Amino acid sequence: MFDTDSDQRPMFDVAIVGAGLAGLYALHRLRGLGLRVRAFEAGSGIGGTWFWNRYPGARCDVESLEYSYSFSEDLQQEWRWPERYGTQPEILRYINHVADRFDLRRDIQLDTRIRAATYDRAANQWTLRTERGETVTARFCVMASGNLSTPRVPDLPDLDRFQGKWYHSGLWPSEPVDFSGQVVGVIGTGSSGVQMIPIIARQAKRLYVFQRTANFSLPARNAPMRPETERRHKASYRERRLAALDTPFGIAGHPPPTKSALDASPEERRQAYEAKWEEGGSISFLYAYTDLLVNKAANETASEFVREKIRATVQDRTVAELLAPKDHPIGTKRLCLDTEYYETYNRDNVTLVDVRRAPIAELTPSGLRTREREYALDSIVFATGFDAMTGALREIDIRVEGGLSLADKWAAGPTTYLGLMVAGFPNMFVITGPGSPSVKTQMIASIEQHTDWIAGCLAHMRAGDFTRVEAEARAEGDWVRHVNEVAEATLYPLANSWYLGANIPGKPRVFMPYVGGFHVYKQKCDAVAANSYDGFAMTR
Numbered sequence: 015m016f017d018t019d020s021d022q023r024p025m026f027d028v029a030i031v032g033a034g035l036a037g038l039y040a041l042h043r044l045r046g047l048g049l050r051v052r053a054f055e056a057g058s059g060i061g062g063t064w065f066w067n068r069y070p071g072a073r074c075d076v077e078s079l080e081y082s083y084s085f086s087e088d089l090q091q092e093w094r095w096p097e098r099y100g101t102q103p104e105i106l107r108y109i110n111h112v113a114d115r116f117d118l119r120r121d122i123q124l125d126t127r128i129r130a131a132t133y134d135r136a137a138n139q140w141t142l143r144t145e146r147g148e149t150v151t152a153r154f155c156v157m158a159s160g161n162l163s164t165p166r167v168p169d170l171p172d173l174d175r176f177q178g179k180w181y182h183s184g185l186w187p188s189e190p191v192d193f194s195g196q197v198v199g200v201i202g203t204g205s206s207g208v209q210m211i212p213i214i215a216r217q218a219k220r221l222y223v224f225q226r227t228a229n230f231s232l233p234a235r236n237a238p239m240r241p242e243t244e245r246r247h248k249a250s251y252r253e254r255r256l257a258a259l260d261t262p263f264g265i266a267g268h269p270p271p272t273k274s275a276l277d278a279s280p281e282e283r284r285q286a287y288e289a290k291w292e293e294g295g296s297i298s299f300l301y302a303y304t305d306l307l308v309n310k311a312a313n314e315t316a317s318e319f320v321r322e323k324i325r326a327t328v329q330d331r332t333v334a335e336l337l338a339p340k341d342h343p344i345g346t347k348r349l350c351l352d353t354e355y356y357e358t359y360n361r362d363n364v365t366l367v368d369v370r371r372a373p374i375a376e377l378t379p380s381g382l383r384t385r386e387r388e389y390a391l392d393s394i395v396f397a398t399g400f401d402a403m404t405g406a407l408r409e410i411d412i413r414v415e416g417g418l419s420l421a422d423k424w425a426a427g428p429t430t431y432l433g434l435m436v437a438g439f440p441n442m443f444v445i446t447g448p449g450s451p452s453v454k455t456q457m458i459a460s461i462e463q464h465t466d467w468i469a470g471c472l473a474h475m476r477a478g479d480f481t482r483v484e485a486e487a488r489a490e491g492d493w494v495r496h497v498n499e500v501a502e503a504t505l506y507p508l509a510n511s512w513y514l515g516a517n518i519p520g521k522p523r524v525f526m527p528y529v530g531g532f533h534v535y536k537q538k539c540d541a542v543a544a545n546s547y548d549g550f551a552m553t554r
């Protein structure tokens with residue numbers, strides 16, 4: 015499409031790295047422009063997050079009627095979600111259905127990890143090299159490699175010495191794991207840990223939970239989908255999706271708050287938080303007042319409400335205090351949603367181990383040793399998260415032939431223009447990259463918004479006979495400054511979170527997502543496109 019001379023043309027117009035929700039939609043959308051597109055996926059199946067994260071209790075924490083594609087009215091009308099929050103198997107079933115329904119599989123190459131991507135300026139094309147050494151050429155490259163797709167196992171000496179079985183939440187085996195009768199150690203109490211701990215506790219003979227940092231968790235209030243809820247939602251699905259585009263998190267149905275938490279009386283606040291607690295879900299809770307994410311005193315009222323709930327639930331006072339987060343304002347780390355997480359610590363077979371006080375020193379053949387004592391374990395589960403937002407890109411050797419590598423460019427932290435492109439790397443788009451709202455939103459809304467923007471850009475280029483697009487260094491610099499300024503005006507930087515890269519030793523501390531709101535960001539992207547892709551240099 016971009017080349018009339020067939021001798022010169024690369025194998026594909028667009029190569030997509032990854033076949034999760036982003037890669038699949040990009041394939042569908044760009045193929046719809048008549049482009050020759052191929053997606054390359056490291057896994058043996060499609061689905062990304064929902065292919066890899068098969069741990070017990072894995073489910074989305076945005077309601078499924080929202081956390082689903084919006085691009086096809088027929089699809090969203092027809093699909094039935096059995097529960098308020100879909101389980102991992104259910105979401106994976108949905109993704110496979112989408113692939114079949116839109117005939118995507120013929121352009122997806124599974125079991126193919128891309129190791130390197132090199133841009134040749136003279137030929138104006140990318141060459142991708144796979145793990146097996148094959149090469150593929152494409153005019154454009156779309157990185158749909160995921161924000162939470164590079165599992166992180168802690169850097170412990172002697173991992174191999176442990177003779178039991180170990181698992182990572184993000185690399186879970188496809189066959190079910192049965193912990194019955196076992197002594198199990200779960201390391202990590204972020205979103206995945208909080209989801210799996212109650213379920214493993216019911217199976218295992220004994221469960222040790224190794225906690226370094228307590229995280230805030232709210233009740234999900236999961237339940238079977240009520241036919242009336244589904245009917246009402248579907249009756250105005252299109253309008254709801256449009257309304258979601260005009261919200262900070264890309265999720266409709268939560269009226270924006272109008273009042274500061276500090277302007278409400280303690281009793282009024284308690285009632286408001288209690289109502290949100292009963293309703294379940296994180297967006298609703300953080301939307302109780304206007305300033306929960308920007309004013310520390312306001313936030314403290316919500317943080318303390320949740321701490322009180324933990325104290326009221328967990329019978330052992332020492333354990334309750336350990337579980338009550340005090341080192342970050344609520345919402346500044348990814349807020350967990352749970353089903354009976356805190357209640358689990360009232361079980362006789364569950365022990366919380368404080369590894370902030372006595373860190374894990376090493377794995378031993380029969381378990382692990384903290385600085386205080388040894389724990390004999392049959393299985394260890396790492397719920398230790400991911401090298402978030404940049405991990406997958408850092409694992410690919412991305413470079414311009416004879417010039418800059420992305421690793422070098424990002425040595426001090428990621429820089430992008432709109433999270434979409436990196437100056438110096440022409441014709442390479444990133445879906446939900448650092449500098450975009452991505453993980454601070456309903457991700458499928460962000461994925462669709464990004465992909466639609468990229469599709470619009472490519473259509474514009476084709477119409478104008480442009481073959482190369484590149485973010486300008488000035489625009490990138492301005493955007494990075496803006497992303498930082500917006501983050502600095504919030505409470506987010508107060509937490510040692512993976513948003514900042516704080517979970518990866520040696521990773522530069524840069525606040526990666528754009529927290530100005532999905533709606534604000536979308537308006538900016540639309541304005542750039544309307545203004546002839548201001549800040550992007552296009553050449554023929």
Ligand SMILES: Cc1cc2nc3c(=O)[nH]c(=O)nc-3n(C[C@H](O)[C@H](O)[C@H](O)COP(=O)(O)OP(=O)(O)OC[C@H]3O[C@@H](n4cnc5c(N)ncnc54)[C@H](O)[C@@H]3O)c2cc1C
Nearest residue numbers: 032034035036056062063074075076127128159160163457
């Ligand atoms: C347990 C869990 C629960 C979540 N729940 C929610 C939720 O409720 N709501 C929400 O909005 N978001 C949630 N997320 C975030 C979730 O990652 C996104 O919603 C979404 O699935 C991202 O899709 P993606 O296609 O961008 O990335 P991914 O799903 O991560 O897919 C990326 C794919 O790229 C592949 N890949 C990476 N590098 C390479 C390479 N070099 N070569 C070939 N293939 C490669 C990976 O194997 C992967 O399959 C959750 C994440 C996790 C881990």
